Amino acid sequence: MATHFTPSQAHAASHKAAHHHSASAAAAVTATATARLHASAPPASASAAAAALCPPHLLAAASPASSSSAACPPAHNPIFVGPGAPWVQQPQRAAAAAAALGPEFRRTRTTRTISKRTRGGGGSAGAQDRGRVSSAAAGRCVNKLLRVGPEDRRALGAALSSFRGELVAPEDYYQVLRELGDRDKSAYRAFEVFYAALPLVGGGAVEKGKLLTATIGALGKMGRPDLARRAFDTGIAGGYGNTVFAHSALISAYARSGLATEAMGVLELMKGAGLRPTTVSYNAVIDACGKGGVDLTFTLGYFRQMLHDGLCPDRKTFNSLLAACSRAGHLEDARAVFDEMIHLGSGRDIYTYNTFVDAICKCGNMELAMQVVLDMEANNVNPNVVTYSTLMDGFSKLEKYDEALKLRGKMKSLGIQLDRVCYNTLLAIYVKTGKYDEIATACEEMESLGIEKDTVTYNSLINGYGKQGRLDMVAFLVQDMRAQGVAPSVLTYSTLIDIYSKAGMHGDAFNVYLDFKESGLKADVVLFSSFIDTLAKNGLVECALSLLDEMMRMGIKPNVVTYNTIIDAFGKSKILTEEDPEIGDMGIVGVYCGQIVRSANPATRGGRSAIDVRMRGSQELFFILELFQKMVQQGVRPNVVTFSAILNACSRCNSFEDAALLLEQLRLFDNFVYGVAYGLLMGHQEVWSQARSLFNQLGRMDSPTSSAFYNALTDVLWHFGQRQGAQQVVLEGVNRRVWENTWSEFCLDLHLMSCGAAQAMVHAWLLNVRSIVFEGRAMPEFLSILTGWGKHSKIAGSSTLRRVIEALLLSIGAPFQVERFNIGRFVSPSAVVAAWLRESGTINILLLRNERVQHANLSNLVPRLQALQL
DNA sequence: ATAGGGTTAG
Numbered sequence: 052m053a054t055h056f057t058p059s060q061a062h063a064a065s066h067k068a069a070h071h072h073s074a075s076a077a078a079a080v081t082a083t084a085t086a087r088l089h090a091s092a093p094p095a096s097a098s099a100a101a102a103a104l105c106p107p108h109l110l111a112a113a114s115p116a117s118s119s120s121a122a123c124p125p126a127h128n129p130i131f132v133g134p135g136a137p138w139v140q141q142p143q144r145a146a147a148a149a150a151a152l153g154p155e156f157r158r159t160r161t162t163r164t165i166s167k168r169t170r171g172g173g174g175s176a177g178a179q180d181r182g183r184v185s186s187a188a189a190g191r192c193v194n195k196l197l198r199v200g201p202e203d204r205r206a207l208g209a210a211l212s213s214f215r216g217e218l219v220a221p222e223d224y225y226q227v228l229r230e231l232g233d234r235d236k237s238a239y240r241a242f243e244v245f246y247a248a249l250p251l252v253g254g255g256a257v258e259k260g261k262l263l264t265a266t267i268g269a270l271g272k273m274g275r276p277d278l279a280r281r282a283f284d285t286g287i288a289g290g291y292g293n294t295v296f297a298h299s300a301l302i303s304a305y306a307r308s309g310l311a312t313e314a315m316g317v318l319e320l321m322k323g324a325g326l327r328p329t330t331v332s333y334n335a336v337i338d339a340c341g342k343g344g345v346d347l348t349f350t351l352g353y354f355r356q357m358l359h360d361g362l363c364p365d366r367k368t369f370n371s372l373l374a375a376c377s378r379a380g381h382l383e384d385a386r387a388v389f390d391e392m393i394h395l396g397s398g399r400d401i402y403t404y405n406t407f408v409d410a411i412c413k414c415g416n417m418e419l420a421m422q423v424v425l426d427m428e429a430n431n432v433n434p435n436v437v438t439y440s441t442l443m444d445g446f447s448k449l450e451k452y453d454e455a456l457k458l459r460g461k462m463k464s465l466g467i468q469l470d471r472v473c474y475n476t477l478l479a480i481y482v483k484t485g486k487y488d489e490i491a492t493a494c495e496e497m498e499s500l501g502i503e504k505d506t507v508t509y510n511s512l513i514n515g516y517g518k519q520g521r522l523d524m525v526a527f528l529v530q531d532m533r534a535q536g537v538a539p540s541v542l543t544y545s546t547l548i549d550i551y552s553k554a555g556m557h558g559d560a561f562n563v564y565l566d567f568k569e570s571g572l573k574a575d576v577v578l579f580s581s582f583i584d585t586l587a588k589n590g591l592v593e594c595a596l597s598l599l600d601e602m603m604r605m606g607i608k609p610n611v612v613t614y615n616t617i618i619d620a621f622g623k624s625k626i627l628t629e630e631d632p633e634i635g636d637m638g639i640v641g642v643y644c645g646q647i648v649r650s651a652n653p654a655t656r657g658g659r660s661a662i663d664v665r666m667r668g669s670q671e672l673f674f675i676l677e678l679f680q681k682m683v684q685q686g687v688r689p690n691v692v693t694f695s696a697i698l699n700a701c702s703r704c705n706s707f708e709d710a711a712l713l714l715e716q717l718r719l720f721d722n723f724v725y726g727v728a729y730g731l732l733m734g735h736q737e738v739w740s741q742a743r744s745l746f747n748q749l750g751r752m753d754s755p756t757s758s759a760f761y762n763a764l765t766d767v768l769w770h771f772g773q774r775q776g777a778q779q780v781v782l783e784g785v786n787r788r789v790w791e792n793t794w795s796e797f798c799l800d801l802h803l804m805s806c807g808a809a810q811a812m813v814h815a816w817l818l819n820v821r822s823i824v825f826e827g828r829a830m831p832e833f834l835s836i837l838t839g840w841g842k843h844s845k846i847a848g849s850s851t852l853r854r855v856i857e858a859l860l861l862s863i864g865a866p867f868q869v870e871r872f873n874i875g876r877f878v879s880p881s882a883v884v885a886a887w888l889r890e891s892g893t894i895n896i897l898l899l900r901n902e903r904v905q906h907a908n909l910s911n912l913v914p915r916l917q918a919l920q921l
Numbered sequence: 922a923t924a925g926g927g928t929t930a931g
Contacts, residue, residue: 303922334922370923405924412925440925475926482927510927542928549928581929615930692931699931759931
């Protein structure tokens with residue numbers, strides 16, 4: 052049985068698979084939703100109806116309220132005064148100004164109209180006269196503040212003082228904070244305003260509380276929930292923070308960063324403080340749960356709780372719930388929420404539609420997505436820039452770039468202006484399709500529109516130019532990013548490490564890694580996995596392993612990708628010698644590796660005799676067997692890529708026994724795949740029916756995944772002398788179109804094949820040419836074999852395949868020559884090849900045979916395993 | 922208080 056060998060196991064479960072799945076899923080969704088609609092009578096009340104919406108098993112689930120222990124706030128709540136916070140302790144300075152404020156200025160006034168303003172855009176259309184004056188003052192104040200260095204307290208204070216005459220009501224300061232939240236990147240200014248305005252807004256706890264809420268909101272928008280928390284604690288300590296508003300704002304701040312646990316903790320905190328959470332509080336918690344990837348059942352528990360508290364869910368509740376469903380991948384539930392919202396008294400708005408469209412796009416069902424967009428137009432909800440960028444991204448994920456770009460034209464005709472996110476979506480498409488001219492144009496457009504690049508923009512561009520090998524542009528972008536004050540993210544570092552590693556610039560890559568460690572950003576698996584991968588691929592296996600150590604020490608669990616990467620590195624370690632030119636370029640990595648070599652692998656230090664190398668080989672074997680155990684222990688499930696990696700590792704073994712030892716690990720994971728690989732390796736003909744069934748399963752996977760497996764399997768067969776078996780596997784692959792464009796009668800394209808597969812293929816292809824010759828069919832003037840020349844290789848400067856094929860052609864005496872201006876292409880006049888093929892000895896050279904494998908059984912493995920104490 | 926964008930293995 053093939054427990055792990057299913058398409059869903061492949062990480063690249065891939066576009067095609069996802070697409071098919073979603074099409075049927077969507078049909079099912081529509082069906083259930085319709086059934087639901089017809090089955091349910093009009094609800095008596097919104098709450099009752101909402102309760103009905105929840106399936107009973109969800110409503111019966113444990114209430115999140117019962118788990119308050121998990122939701123407690125962090126233990127350390129430093130009061131927001133102290134040596135670590137230089138921007139505090141200055142409120143006295145502005146105290147006099149507060150006294151000067153006449154009572155006529157202390158009125159409450161709605162700030163609603165301006166609260167929805169988004170970054171850099173739009174005015175407050177419906178504001179009253181007085182509102183517009185102060186809103187303009189607040190805006191000018193913010194402009195002035197933004198021109199001051201964020202940490203220059205004196206200048207910030209001066210800037211604020213200069214507006215003292217214009218910013219008169221508390222609301223003016225709330226507004227300054229809101230605008231800072233929208234436009235500022237640094238949290239310092241918001242703090243400064245908070246402390247400066249505290250004495251200005253009057254002595255009342257109400258005003259201070261509002262100021263606090265605005266500050267928490269602003270910090271939340273800046274992605275600084277930690278600082279929002281500190282402000283909140285200050286408010287609590289000052290006696291004006293214990294409000295529903297401050298708590299809700301803090302929950303929302305956590306929600307923005309997807310910190311669900313913290314958000315839930317604050318909800319419990321407010322209950323404990325005797326405050327009754329409002330719909331706003333619950334909405335924010337549900338939002339946090341959705342973003343934080345909390346289990347949907349648990350999230351729905353909050354929904355149930357708010358009904359239980361007698362609160363009426365509103366449109367935003369449902370929108371957040373909808374987002375939670377779609378994030379969890381529960382399209383059916385999303386559809387249910389979407390369908391029933393109307394009946395529950397809250398109609399659908401642009402957020403509802405956009406969220407739903409996104410959920411559908413994420414499943415790859417673009418037809419349905421476009422249909423929903425038509426539906427929204429029919430319901431007088433006009434698609435906006437968000438709708439279009441969602442759709443563009445949807446097409447892009449399916450690699451339908453033309454469709455995506457068409458939408459841009461549509462936006463133009465509708466007069467919808469692209470915003471930053473939309474430009475980022477567009478740039479990502481240009482990067483993927485390699486349209487560098489368009490990238491430049493789009494950047495110029497952004498600039499002329501005053502749209503600033505953000506972290507996502509830079510990451511995209513750095514990745515794009517890195518892929519193109521434009522390291523000059525990469526360096527410029529990094530510099531520009533710093534100059535513009537755009538903070539790098541973990542992704543920025545991963546991308547840079549990847550670029551430099553793939554370029555063979557290990558010293559630079561390592562410096563980026565050091566920078567990253569200094570940045571204080573939270574490390575993630577991807578950063579480590581990709582770094583480990585490139586190091587290993589370039590022969591620096593020991594560095595890779597020590598990095599694995601380091602990541603585990605940091606508490607980051609390796610995932611399948613990490614494990615696959617390391618398995619794949621087995622046997623690739625480069626023997627470093629003093630003459631090796633690359634070692635000189637390694638700089639810090641060399642030193643770094645020196646440490647590892649000492650601690651983990653003394654055999655490789657000093658002279659590198661054959662014995663050392665052998666020892667290292669067996670140490671590697673030992674290590675990798677240990678690794679498999681770790682993988683099982685950590686509950687990481689292997690996938691097809693793991694199998695390919697194991698097979699590749701087998702190909703790099705010096706002895707069949709070592710390979711068998713590795714293959715044995717495969718058996719632990721999947722007996723069926725093991726059986727096929729083992730049978731083919733032993734030359735058992737009867738295994739072929741199973742092999743074909745395995746190939747059929749591979750056919751359901753995406754092309755890179757399956758071709759990698761064919762490559763790995765062929766390689767191991769070739770490596771251990773099962774040449775005819777290897778050729779049979781390759782031909783199966785060709786028949787199933789595993790390699791694109793590989794086989795044409797007069798031009799053989801090998802660039803997607805492994806060395807073993809390619810060699811087996813050359814034999815098969817030449818045999819076919821031979822039969823054409825003997826049939827007397829016409830041929831073109833030249834025959835050619837393409838190998839590529841390593842341009843797309845992940846190993847810097849490598850073109851192994853080219854060299855292997857060159858050697859093969861030489862050894863069999865095939866009269867092909869390297870083309871003068873394309874070293875990846877071998878050509879020969881057809882007449883010359885034909886003459887060679889007609890020679891009597893040629894056929895025997897071309898026919899492949901299985902070398903009899905002597906190592907007949909694996910029972911002699913047992914003592915070896917025991918010796919290794921595994 | 923709610924919507925869209927940028928990375929890893931073969």
